[in-house]
Amino acid sequence: MTALQNFGANLSFTPRAFFVPETEADVLEILDAYRGRNIRVIGRLHSWSGAPAGEDVVLDLCRLNSVEATTMPEGVRARVGAGCQIKRVLEELERQANVTLPTLGLITEQAIAGAISTGTHGSGKHSLSHYMSEIRVATYDPATGEPVIRTITEGPDLAAARCSLGCLGVIVSVGFLCRLPYNVEEHFERCDALDEVLTLEVSYPLQQFFLVPWNWKFWVQCRRETVAPRSLLASLYRLYFFATLDISFHVLLTFLQQYLRSRRLTKFFYRRVLPWTVIRGWKVVDRSQEMLIMEHELFRHIEIEVFVTRSRLAESLGYVRGLLEWCDGDRSGLDETRQQQLRELGLSAELEAGCGAYLHHYPICVRRVQPDETWISMAAGGDEDWYALSFISYARPDERAGFFQFAELLARSMAGLFDARPHWGKWCPIEGETARRLYxxxxxFRTICDQADPDGRFRNAFVRQRIFGEAGQSRAENTGGLQPPVAGQ
Structure with a gap:
């Protein structure tokens, strides 16, 4: 039996049967041999939720990694094997047809099917799921019960398949319209208020920004597409970014969090040291796949991300600051009105237990996502842009009790106060009834899943509890094998 663990080391499971199929025909043979069993698929396991976990039959599709770019009247269309990592997709699209993906997330380590199944996104555009125009799924024919490959290209089923958490079957390939390569101009600015940040967004629609804890200022990566050529100093800028922000910043944070464990030094770093490490106003132009990604996979961490609409962004960020101060032990962080609202949400015990239990030590990353044409991606529906607020912890896997306590309080309170949607692929503690209200x-989506998979063969505990609202499971089952946040973790 093969033991599997995710990137964040908070999810581990040992399936009864584990396969790495070479071809789509192999996938169908496995479905045939294991009909009546529960089947799940893993990508690169760069997820912190229980979405990929499977206790029965698990497939790793890393060998289904073909990339085929075809020139059509409407442009270049790509069909990509489900297990292909995004970084290879980028390389092959450029090599074969000098095109690229319609949007990019922060990392390129994910398998493309895993990325769309959980609503992976970048900043300033729709999520990657939104752009999928063809999804091919290995499943059982509801009429005959035989394994088949179903091609989904339109209608409500496509909206479901674009972000399905694996509920429709085994995705074997995805198809989408590519776009021409493009350059991105970037520079950093510091802002004292959110209004300044949003004003910059008009000129820099691809920007992402950071609310810096204990300093409470905003650092903005001002980004926009440009027809300008690659800067002469682009390589130097990438070296600076990699050495300073991707490496040195994270090494220092890891040292502060895992070894010194000093609240005073962490706050001193953000208030006095960080501002000197960021060069403001250095405008550089480089290729999109260089500018829009970071190397977050180099350091193990855990993360929760919640989505709010633009109209609720300002109040949400104000609440986030107050909640972080409260969790650091400052009872003035949340006024009596806000405390009463949390009590009315049934969070009295969590509120009291969280006071002084956690020091947040990473900038809150905020990214704008345009509404998706999907049913359950975090940016699905509505006519407002969504903003993803990301909270990261570099605590060791066995020292995350404070983070889990904070994350659960954050998710439940922001769902109640602001209709915030937690990211399906990150730490996701919401319950089925909450999901029903938020989406x-x-x-x-449930109806489409029931029609395509009436016996629920492609569901695990995570989706049964969160998507289909099934109760009666233990906490460990509810999280799909995640380590529960008990004392000492």
């Missing part, structure tokens, strides 16, 4: 089209 107006959840019933549509």
């Amino acid at each position: 107006p089209e959840l019933e549509t």
Whole structure:
């Protein structure tokens, strides 16, 4: 039996059967041999939720990694094997047809099917799921019960397949319209208020920004597409970014969090040291796949991310600051009105237990995502842009009790106060009834899943509890094998 563990080391499971199929025909043979069993698929396991976990039959599709770019009247279309990592997709699209992906997330380590299945996104555009125009799924024919490959290209089923958490079957390939390569101009600015940040967004629609804890200023990566050529100093800028922000910053944070464990030094770093490490106003132009990604996979961490609409962004960030101060032990962080609202949400015990239990030690990353044409991606529906607020911890896997306590309080309170949606692929502690309220089209998605997979063969504990609202499971089952946040963890 093969033991599997995710990138964050908070998810581990040992399936009864584990396969690495070479071809789509192999996938169908496995479905045939294990009909009646529960089947799940893993990508690169760069997820912190229980979405990929499977206790029965698990498939790793890393060998289904073909990339085929075809020139059509409407442009270049790509069909990509489900297990292909995004970094290879980028390389092959450029080599074969001098095109690129329609959007990019922060990392390129993920398998493309895993990325779309959980709603992976970048900043300033729709999520990657939104752009999928063809999804091919290995499943059982509801009429005959035989394994088949179903091609989904339109209608409500496509909206479901674009972000499905594996509920429709085994994705074997995805198809989408590519775009021409493009350059991105970037520079850093510091802002004292959110209004300044949003004003910059008009000129820099691809920007992402950071709310810096204990300093409470905003650092903005001002980004926009440009027809300007690659800067002469682009390589030097990438070296500076990699050495300073991707490496040195994270090494220092890891040292502060895992070894010194000093609240005073952490706050001193953000208030006095960090501002000197960021060069403001250095405008550099480089290729999109260089500018829009970071090397977050180099350091193990855990993360929760919540999505709010633009109209609720300002109040949400104000609440985040107050909650972080409260969790650091400052009871003035949340006024009596806000405390009463949390009590009315049934969070009295969590509120009291969280006071003084956690020091947040990483900048809150905020990214804008345009509404998706999907049923359950975090940016699904509505006519407002969504903003993803990301909270990262570099605590050791056995020292995350404070983070889990904070993350659960954050997710439950922001869902109640601001209708915030936690990212399906990150730490996701919401319950089924909460999901039903947050996603107006959840019933549509459930109906499509029931029609395609009436016996629920492609569901695990995580999706049964969160998507289909099934109760009666233990906490460990609810998280799909995640280590529960008990004392000492």
